[in-house]
Amino acid sequence: MFENVKKNKLESGVIVAIFVVVITLIVYYICHAFRLGPFSIVFALIFSIASAWGSYYYSDKIVLSLNHARPATKEEDLKIVNILDGLMVTSGLSVKPRLYVTNDPQPNAFATGRNPENAVICITTGLLDKLEYYELEGVIAHELSHIKNYDIRLSCVVSVMVGFIVMLSDMFSRLLFWGGLDGDRDRDSKGNTIFMIIGLIFLILSPIFGSLMQLALSRKREFLADSTAIEFTRNPDGLISALQKLDADDNQLATANSATANMYIVNPFKKNTKEGKKKSSSLWSTHPSIEDRIEALRNLK
Numbered sequence: 001m002f003e004n005v006k007k008n009k010l011e012s013g014v015i016v017a018i019f020v021v022v023i024t025l026i027v028y029y030i031c032h033a034f035r036l037g038p039f040s041i042v043f044a045l046i047f048s049i050a051s052a053w054g055s056y057y058y059s060d061k062i063v064l065s066l067n068h069a070r071p072a073t074k075e076e077d078l079k080i081v082n083i084l085d086g087l088m089v090t091s092g093l094s095v096k097p098r099l100y101v102t103n104d105p106q107p108n109a110f111a112t113g114r115n116p117e118n119a120v121i122c123i124t125t126g127l128l129d130k131l132e133y134y135e136l137e138g139v140i141a142h143e144l145s146h147i148k149n150y151d152i153r154l155s156c157v158v159s160v161m162v163g164f165i166v167m168l169s170d171m172f173s174r175l176l177f178w179g180g181l182d183g184d185r186d187r188d189s190k191g192n193t194i195f196m197i198i199g200l201i202f203l204i205l206s207p208i209f210g211s212l213m214q215l216a217l218s219r220k221r222e223f224l225a226d227s228t229a230i231e232f233t234r235n236p237d238g239l240i241s242a243l244q245k246l247d248a249d250d251n252q253l254a255t256a257n258s259a260t261a262n263m264y265i266v267n268p269f270k271k272n273t274k275e276g277k278k279k280s281s282s283l284w285s286t287h288p289s290i291e292d293r294i295e296a297l298r299n300l301k
Helices: 002-035 039-057 059-066 074-093 126-128 132-146 151-177 191-231 238-247 290-300
Strands: 096-101 109-113 119-124
Touching: 002 039, 059 109, 059 119, 074 096, 074 109, 074 126, 074 132, 074 191, 096 126, 109 132, 109 151, 119 126, 119 132, 126 132, 132 151, 132 191, 132 238, 191 238, 191 290, 238 290
Parallel strands: 096 119
Antiparallel strands: 109 119
């Protein structure tokens, strides 16, 4: 586990560095297209560093606001408050994560935050309504595992930063479509044309690269979080039953989006499959298949 924590911290730093470079290049290209002169690179660097800092320190607040989550209370949510209190003993975490609830019929949950000392667990009302005590315990233990393994820092940083890259790319694409960057054709040169082509290619590939990185990071950590959750609860049947119920539920998560989909315990986007056909993960899947996860859990018994 300590090796995974160290690896997650290192990968988080690398991703932040990549983000700064990518945002700097995108903003520099946009500034250059608007002919802002030598100040383009200075503005791009300031903008990218400021956005990286904000994404890192306020990622949990950004994600919670996107999900319209409210703090859990003993008066309304005593069951999950008690479950979290009990799991804190076995998890070995020194600081209890803040607990939030979002009003949505789909049973799902996620953890977020930049480190275990500033962590958040958010569950849906659908999860509260449809899962039994030990199933809820398995789900919350899974999210605590992400916190202890520092997966939350990695996934949250990636989610916010990938979403930011996609937003910038989309903004530039709209400007280009509206012709906002098309002017002073007599000033065009061969060098500017090549620069524009490279810039366009980069803007197209940036969100694709970011999404692929996001998907790869999510899938390989779900198995580890499942197994660590069993160390906390000593009850694989609870998590297995919870995953089966979550997978069978047909409700769509209203607040889900492509940038944060990888953070949930199961994919919030439900895909229709033919009856009897096994669901499997692919390159574009944010999570390993439920069948594979359940099989791995049964092998631990």
